[in-house]
Amino acid sequence: MEAILESCCGLDVHRHTVVACLLAGSLDQRPRKEIRTFSTMSNGLKELLAWLQSERCTHVAIESTGTYWKPVFQVLEGHFNIKLANAQRIKNVSGRKNDISDAEWIAKLLRSGHIAGSFVPPQDIRTLRELTRHKKKLIQNITIEKNRIQKLLDTAGNKLASAVSDVFGVTGRVILQHLMDHGEIDALDIKLSLHHRFLLRGSWAHLRFLEQSLADIDAQIDSLLTRQVEVESLGGIHGIDRNAASIILPEIEVKLH
Secondary structure (H helix, E strand, O other): OOOOOOEEEEEEEOOOEEEEEEEEOOOOOOOEEEEEEEEOOHHHHHHHHHHHHHOOOOEEEEEOOOOOHHHHHHHHEOOEEEEEEOHHHHHOOOOOOOOOOHHHHHHHHHHOOOOOOEOOOOHHHHHHHHHHHHHHHHHHHHHHHHHHHHHHHHHOOOOHHHOOOOOOOHHHHHHHHHHHHHOEEHHHOEEOOHHHHHHHHHHHHHHHHHHHHHHHHHHHHHHHOOOHHHHHHHHOOOOOOHHHHHHHHHHOHHHHO
16 A cells, blocks of 8 residues: 555554554655554553654544544544544554554554544534433433323322322422422322332422423523524524534534535
């Protein structure tokens, strides 16, 4: 394979270690090869960064294995031209020899220009993406906990839903709190046993925790919405409010450039 980079490095990232293969030298000569292994702890990644800088490395390729690549990328970002390599694509490139380590193979492909890096959005968008995806999971968990409470009430023989339009609305929450505190409401002919009250308190506490977590993450998302032009533009589309725009934006970032 014809070389186009004088100094580059391939990284094979695992949970606890990252194997780095540096290839350096003139394009018309066989490159000097050096392979080192670093810890994926903060100190280890800082040592990796310092070593690559001391070797005047200009380009780095990282195999996108699970989520292991993310902390490595964050430490090296801004110091080198980094390509995130799709694991399947680099394995399918012809000419690979079985005795070549993954790090060395990645470095050889990078040196010859055979790695087309996957798109990695800017840090602020990556942060927003993580927050919005976590928010989605919180909403799912809130729904699960509400269903659990409703099932508990049904199991106890209390049809609270027939007495109020929304069990988790303002009135419904007042009634639930009263049931947890006193166990019964004569006017509504509702009564809970001690063990049902115990279970309800646990689910209720978890629900409140999830709802507070959702409020906290919404505040974080709002504070990160600095890209006002895109958010307001998306928000101007019929059916897409600011909340929906904050979820859509980080997932379609590549299309906004």
